[in-house]
Amino acid sequence: MFMALVKIAISVALLWALFANVDAAAVLHQVAGARLELLVAALAALLALAVVQAYRWIVVLKAIGARLGLKAASLTVMIGLFFNQTLPSTIGGDAVRMWRAHKIGLDLARAVNGVMIDRLSALAALLLVAMVGLPKMHGLIGDTLAFWVIPAFILAGLAGFVVLMVLDRLPPRFMRWRAVAALGRLSADARRSLIDRRYGPAVIGLSLFIQVCVSSTVWLIATGLGLEVGWFDCLILVPPVMLISMVPLSIAGWGVREGAMVSAFGLVGLRAADALAMSIVFGLIVSLVGVPGGVIWALTRPKRAAATDDGSPAAPAVKPEAGRPAA
Numbered sequence: 001m002f003m004a005l006v007k008i009a010i011s012v013a014l015l016w017a018l019f020a021n022v023d024a025a026a027v028l029h030q031v032a033g034a035r036l037e038l039l040v041a042a043l044a045a046l047l048a049l050a051v052v053q054a055y056r057w058i059v060v061l062k063a064i065g066a067r068l069g070l071k072a073a074s075l076t077v078m079i080g081l082f083f084n085q086t087l088p089s090t091i092g093g094d095a096v097r098m099w100r101a102h103k104i105g106l107d108l109a110r111a112v113n114g115v116m117i118d119r120l121s122a123l124a125a126l127l128l129v130a131m132v133g134l135p136k137m138h139g140l141i142g143d144t145l146a147f148w149v150i151p152a153f154i155l156a157g158l159a160g161f162v163v164l165m166v167l168d169r170l171p172p173r174f175m176r177w178r179a180v181a182a183l184g185r186l187s188a189d190a191r192r193s194l195i196d197r198r199y200g201p202a203v204i205g206l207s208l209f210i211q212v213c214v215s216s217t218v219w220l221i222a223t224g225l226g227l228e229v230g231w232f233d234c235l236i237l238v239p240p241v242m243l244i245s246m247v248p249l250s251i252a253g254w255g256v257r258e259g260a261m262v263s264a265f266g267l268v269g270l271r272a273a274d275a276l277a278m279s280i281v282f283g284l285i286v287s288l289v290g291v292p293g294g295v296i297w298a299l300t301r302p303k304r305a306a307a308t309d310d311g312s313p314a315a316p317a318v319k320p321e322a323g324r325p326a327a
Helices: 002-020 023-032 036-063 070-086 092-105 109-132 134-141 145-169 178-196 201-226 231-243 256-265 272-299
Strands: none
Touching: 002 256, 002 272, 023 272, 036 178, 036 201, 036 272, 070 092, 070 272, 092 109, 092 201, 109 134, 109 145, 109 178, 109 201, 109 231, 134 145, 134 231, 145 178, 145 231, 145 256, 178 201, 201 231, 201 272, 231 256, 256 272
């Protein structure tokens, strides 16, 4: 509870500081004049991406020897999106997703690892897109400390992935500790999901598609607000903003995301008030995307039969992988 209050306070303080340094009336005027049809299109695109994310999760689960139907996965992803907006952490919805996946038939180890790897695949795509955009960022910022923060983030992320991929190769004496053994299983599952040629290209490809679509929705919002922002600018600038907003300092990224958006789009000449309006509208649309998940959470309860979608008797939700005993 204390940490939740701290994060709320941080969000409020950051937003207050931003509004104190821009023309608030200009922000409101920009939002009021938005083209509603483009904002609705952005909302529809983000809702559709929930199904794409669900399919990516299904591929990850298949890679680690588990099975979940598209309907069950989609409903669970929607519920997770709702809790990402309402819990004091941008990853709170992932914990709910793990719990619900376990309740509808996945064993706990695969429920946890599947969600963690799904989240890691999104992070990998963010790092890849940010890496591709480095030359453009260097052209915008120059050889400054602000620029070198981005490669530092990317290198730290890549180093984390390298470490993750070899954790199960630690000496056997370390595997006697339960926490290390769990990390070892996560390491092996991550390799199957992200590197194995049967599943890795699909998982990373879907993650890249999602990131491109998220950047495109920001461009739709900018166009709807009448802002002169290019699609490629959004493709390059939005991933670093999303990386920064994932830092668990505020409620659902509010405040942190807005500050990062103002700084990033200022590099391409966008006024602070316009970038702030764009970020606030994006945040509100993301919040609306979570609303159906709240309704689903209120009206449904997880059932094991949800692991299949065809109405037939539920097959075992977990199909142990060859050579790996069921957890």
